[in-house]
Amino acid sequence: MTKKFLYALLICLTLATVVIPRVFSSTAESCIYDPEVYKGLELTQLSQQLTSTGLIGRIHGAAGDSQMFVMSVREPDNFFSHREFSLIAQDQNTLNTLNQLNRHDRICIQGNIIANPSPQKHIAVSSLEILEPWKQPEGFEPYERQVVLPAELKEQNSLIGKVHAIGAEGQILVVEYQDGVLPIFVESTEFTKDLYRGDIVKLSYQIQQRPQQPIHLELDTTVAKPLEVIDAIAAWNNQARTLTGNLVKFPQSPQLKFDVYAMEVDTQGIKRYFTLVNFEDITEFENIRRKLAKIWNNNATTAISGRNMLINPEVTIEAKGLTSIISPEQANPQILLDSAEQVQQRI
Numbered sequence: 280m281t282k283k284f285l286y287a288l289l290i291c292l293t294l295a296t297v298v299i300p301r302v303f304s305s306t307a308e309s310c311i312y313d314p315e316v317y318k319g320l321e322l323t324q325l326s327q328q329l330t331s332t333g334l335i336g337r338i339h340g341a342a343g344d345s346q347m348f349v350m351s352v353r354e355p356d357n358f359f360s361h362r363e364f365s366l367i368a369q370d371q372n373t374l375n376t377l378n379q380l381n382r383h384d385r386i387c388i389q390g391n392i393i394a395n396p397s398p399q400k401h402i403a404v405s406s407l408e409i410l411e412p413w414k415q416p417e418g419f420e421p422y423e424r425q426v427v428l429p430a431e432l433k434e435q436n437s438l439i440g441k442v443h444a445i446g447a448e449g450q451i452l453v454v455e456y457q458d459g460v461l462p463i464f465v466e467s468t469e470f471t472k473d474l475y476r477g478d479i480v481k482l483s484y485q486i487q488q489r490p491q492q493p494i495h496l497e498l499d500t501t502v503a504k505p506l507e508v509i510d511a512i513a514a515w516n517n518q519a520r521t522l523t524g525n526l527v528k529f530p531q532s533p534q535l536k537f538d539v540y541a542m543e544v545d546t547q548g549i550k551r552y553f554t555l556v557n558f559e560d561i562t563e564f565e566n567i568r569r570k571l572a573k574i575w576n577n578n579a580t581t582a583i584s585g586r587n588m589l590i591n592p593e594v595t596i597e598a599k600g601l602t603s604i605i606s607p608e609q610a611n612p613q614i615l616l617d618s619a620e621q622v623q624q625r626i
Contacts, residue, residue, distance in 0.1 A: 309333050310387035310408055314355040320362050322400070325352065326392050329402065333387040335410070339363055340460065340587075341380040342424070347460065347493035348377050350386065350402075363444075365401045365462075367393070376407050381421070382587060383413035383532050397464060398447040415584075416530050422584040424458050432456075432486060432494065439509065441549050442478045445607055449474060454482065458586050464497040470506040471498075475607045477512035479549045510546055512612055516604040522614065523625065526594040527552055527585070528575055540571035541588070541611065542596055552588070553614045555598055555622060566619040571596075574624050595625045 310333045316324050328334045336352035347365075354360035368374035369390065380386070390404040415421055432438070443460055444453035449471035452463040464487060465471050474480070483505045484496040498505040524542040531538050541554040555571065557564040574594065575582070581593035599621045603613040616622060 309389075310335065310410060317352065317355055320352065320354050320360060322392070325362075329388065329390050329392065333389050333406075333408070334402075335385070335387045336364070338380050338382055338384045338386060338413075340382060341377070341384075342460065342493070346374070346377075347462075348380065350388070362400070364392075365399060366404050367401055369403050369405050373404050373407055376409075377404070380409070381413055381415070384409055385411035385413075398450045399462070413532070416589065418579075419582075419584045419589060422586050424586070432461075432484075432496070436485070436499065437481060437483045439479065439481045439549070441551070442474050442476050442480060445471070445474045445476055448472055454480065462493065462495050464495055466497070467500070470504075474508070475512050475604065476609060477551060477604070477612055478508055479510040479512075479547060480506055480508055482506045510549075512551070512604050513607075515602045515612060518602045519600075520602050520614070521597065521599045522553060523595055523597045524553075526571070526575060526578075526591045526596050526624075528582070528589045528591075529554075529587075530589060538568065538572065540568060540575070542598060542614075543590060552611050553598070553602070554611050555600075555616055556613050557616050557618075563616075563618055567616055567622065570619045570622065596622055597625050598622045 312335050316328055325334055334352065336350040339349040339351040341348050346368075350364050350366055352362050352364065366377060366388070368377055387408045387410055388402065388404050389406045390402050393401050393403050395401045438454075438456050440454040440456040440461070442452070443455040444451065449468035450465050452465050452471050452474070454461050454463055463482070463484070482496075483499040483502045485499050487495040487497055489495075522542065522544050524544040527541040527543050529539040529541065539554055539556075541552045544551045544553055555567060557567055574596070575591065578591055578594045582589050582591040584590075598614050598616065600614045600616040603615050
């Protein structure tokens with residue numbers, strides 16, 4: 280028995296000397312950011328990262344209640360070049376980790392890109408490491424969603440919402456409904472190819488049987504107009520407007536070099552967020568930001584968390600300028616201001 284025990288112990292020690300260094304070596308080599316891999320955002324290279332050392336990006340959105348998680352991967356030195364990947368957990372432990380994520384968290388994942396009829400790429404995540412957690416702005420509680428999905432969607436077959444994302448010439452469509460975000464499966468781009476992010480639309484839908492989480496809708500093409508544009512944001516471009524709304528702040532983040540101020544504008548019951556900018560005169564843009572920062576700081580006690588920004592429901596501002604919408608994928612419409620005098624707090 281003693282010889283058998285010693286023999287077994289010798290085998291274990293031998294295995295340990297072989298296996299343990301490999302584990303440490305693998306760990307040391309994982310989650311290393313190589314800018315060359317991310318140039319051009321070629322799927323072949325990104326897929327190889329997924330199955331080897333790990334793909335690195337930041338969380339674009341995380342909604343644990345609907346199991347919707349999206350990661351952005353950006354090209355080095357080109358902020359406007361990026362890919363979004365939907366993340367699907369392969370096991371409960373990974374799902375538990377995904378549920379802890381917040382917007383802007385920098386993460387490293389391993390897994391593989393799965394076959395999917397939509398051009399929106401999905402990743403089956405086998406492991407995940409949080410490299411750099413993003414901290415909630417001091418003094419603000421995390422935002423809590425108000426809408427209950429999918430219960431509300433099952434009680435109706437149409438909705439009015441705002442285009443949250445559009446891509447691949449209309450094949451990728453995501454719609455905001457109240458404060459929820461819904462992916463829409465598109466088979467034909469006849470009704471979606473000319474949409475802009477920010478369009479207010481009415482769509483008739485059916486609930487897809489799979490996947491059940493996150494809930495996916497598809498356009499109901501049995502009706503005459505499965506999608507109708509109620510208010511096209513592109514029609515606002517280069518319009519002289521005087522707009523009023525609550526003051527909004529997008530805090531400095533990995534995507535923003537400084538705080539960006541905006542205003543919440545109600546259009547037919549749908550909220551749009553117009554950023555207040557001046558791209559022609561850097562000094563005047565700083566004056567505008569400084570003025571809005573002062574208004575914000577003087578009323579900071581009434582500011583609250585929004586879904587992806589901070590908002591002060593007690594502060595109303597008025598802005599006079601040209602509205603600017605130059606791209607279908609533009610994150611937010613803009614109000615171009617000549618000077619700080621063109622924005623005022625309304626008392």
